[in-house]
Amino acid sequence: MKLWGGRFAKKTDKLVEDFHSSISFDQRLYKQDIMGSVAHAAMLGKQGIISQEEADVLVAGLKTILQDIEAGQVHFEVDAEDIHMNVEKILTERVGEVGKKLHTARSRNDQIALDVRMYLKEEIKEITGLLLHLQEVLLDLADQHVHTVMPGYTHLQKAQPITLAHHLMAYFQMFSRDMDRLHDCYRRTDVMPLGSGALAGTTFQIDREFVKEQLGFAAITANSLDGVSDRDFAVEFCAAGALIMMHLSRFSEEVILWSSHEFRFITLDDGFSTGSSIMPQKKNPDVAELVRGKTGRVYGDLMGLLTALKGLPLAYNKDMQEDKEALFDAIDTVKKCLLVFAPMIETMKVNEKIMRQGVTGGFINATDAADYLAARNVPFRQAHEIVGRLVLYCEQAGKSLEELSMEELKDFSPLFGEDVYEKISPEKCVEARNVPGGPAPAAVKAAISKGRLYVHAFKER
Template identity: 45%
Template sequence: MAEQSARLWGARFRASPSAELTALSRSESSYFRLVPYDLASSAAHARELVRANILTASEAEQVCSALQTIGEEHRSGAVIPSPADEDIHTFLERVLGERVGIVGGKLRAGRSRNDQAANDLKLYLRDVAHRIGLDILNLQSALIGQANQHVETVTTGFTHLQPAQPVSFAHQLLAHAQTFARDFERLQDWDRRAARSPLGAAALAGSAIAMHPEISAQELGYDAPSENSIDAVGSRDHVAEFLFVMAMFGVHLSRLAEELFLWSSRQFRWIEMDDAYATGSSIMPQKKNCDIAELTRGRASRLIGSLTTMLVALKGLPFAYNRDLAEDKHAAFDTIDALELVVPAMTGLIRTMRVNVDRMQQHSVEGFTLATEVADWLAKNGVPFSEAHEITGALVRYCEDRSIGLEDLSEDDLATVDARLHPSIKSALSAKAAIEARKAYGGTAPDRVKEQIGRLRDLLNKQQEWLKLYSGPRFER
């Protein structure tokens, strides 16, 4: 009987669960990270039961005090789940019953594990979204900090991984910062849709006891309760959307990682990693590896996999609660655990890297990156761009045949290729002139880059304010 009473179900069964069923049904150990959120929602539900006349005010106070103590003891490791606890709900109801007796059993009235499970994970995701949002802010700040030092640093911009045009290195760094800013905005947008409480939906049809879910929703930091009780317990699109936002963030991290490999390679030598953020080789003593970026790129594949897992689990699922939905926690936790490791490491790598300005300057004009300057100069001087393109192509061939760069051309060389290549074109044939010419909004000209940094800092300040506004349960990682 002791084993039977440890479960939240089973009175109508004539036999105990098989060992195989028990092993399959028991929550993974990682799921018990939701304990603080379940305790918070249980306290809100206790207050709802006072309004429903199921608990007296003194009983609710007794329950809430015990819940707070259980939370403290769980954090310290003094209270842990037992092998007989099927899940977080079984664990906490057992411990609560040990503390307050039969009063603890009253707490189950008016709710189900279905709305509890949906609510616990949603509270956790909203809390974590704000923690990851802070990590994104720190990463953006590291990129902006480096960019601010390298507004005038000229480097090579690539398309198809081939030298294309000179750009400000700050502009290249800020391209990544812009993607992360949008990732943050996606988190904000996700949170707006996720701010609906499932608590009060019970198993499926709503509760005949918990009649004021809007009050519990407000206590837990939501904007309102869910509009439809079936949707509240049967939907996990908020989990799938969260995983998409994180997968997109992971892809953006991976693209930054790929550039860090190139920039730190011996062939490029554009940046040098701080020793504290690099690793070596067990056999090759000279190696200095960008392992943080490699691990980040690898983790991105897991984030995409978690998103796919959730979408496949939802596809074709009857619209109510099904145990398939338990995959939501595994997918979410794996994603969150990966990001909470890689983002601070990538931030430290960016913040501490040293930039080889001279090396970048040297590379900025290699590969005929000034060719567009020639074509643009001709177009500005009345030559149709189709002809300007052909003339510039011929000029590049001329330079290739003589193993010189466009910046090395003499006035005689220019006249030899085409009479319209006036000597005054030489003023445009420098990396500095090339980036300064791109002075339209969003361009790589130093003045525009400085403005971009200013706007990004303003945006980060607004994002920081949004993080402070969250009023739901928050717990340290």
């Protein structure tokens, strides 16, 4: 008989059993569900709602079930619907009638809200650790390539010279914002809903603060309706996860381009590449491509969860069962991608000479030539026009800016002097941009130092 079956005169249809059951996916919440029940049972005993002896029996029974589940000795049943009722059913079979007292002063509504929050808190900590590791990989790699000059792009056209370290630190900053978003999400997830009941709390004199302390929450929910009916913290995680994936996807796209024969800026390690079943020469960046592809899954998880919640009246509705699969998939996908992405970056070989060769051509130093004139009191717009005509002349003559003679340069402006050749060399172009946030080696070294302080501070939180 169902634990809620007293009202019903007919068994649930087998089709409905399968459709209604969530144990196939919410069983991963077993640990959180049992630990939440342990704290709840202890509180019931402390408050005299049940006897202390009964509370002790419940706690001991629950802990034994947890051990047995982790030892693979428990089989969950579909007709028990979900993880909560499976655990309660097993407990009652083991400890007898007292097991039926566990659910006093609570509902599955506040129970599942508790479980999901506890689970998400743990997963946020794990994902934060993975992101921190990726950031450390980026810092170490940037440290090695402070002087590795490469072309920077806009519109995928060569734009200005930068360094590989500067490029990597751009992603470090993106992942830092992702870290901050996860930290904020954790703070809003770290609120305990147990005690909200089905929607209106309970008539029993429970001690929510005690349960909060037992389970390590920072606060309790302030409204019972809100406590059971919102999943904005789950939406917030999926949004943060989508942004992490977006940043990983952009980075993946560059890894894919850089590893191509056309670029050859990097060579991926054999352990993080795959081959072709027909073309023996192929070395494919499948890891980066899969990360790029899996990004869409997390976007879908976010939109699915938002859509499931958007029209729900207060309080709980069965639609909210759909929150878990989307949340779990987002968590799993982000973790898998971070786990494989960091070692892919860590093991790739940087082809410094080819990166440096990439700086030649494309008039990547044109802005510096314009800056040279602007520094000599030529209005920048006029300097821009002069250098633009110089570039056109070079294209027609098949030359680069640095290949022009002084006589050719002076035909366009008498202010050009011999020092212009040094000023427009790629290395000098980079070194001259020694402003906070710029690509000059000194500026990037300062950014790396700040980055290490950021990572250390986050680890200390």
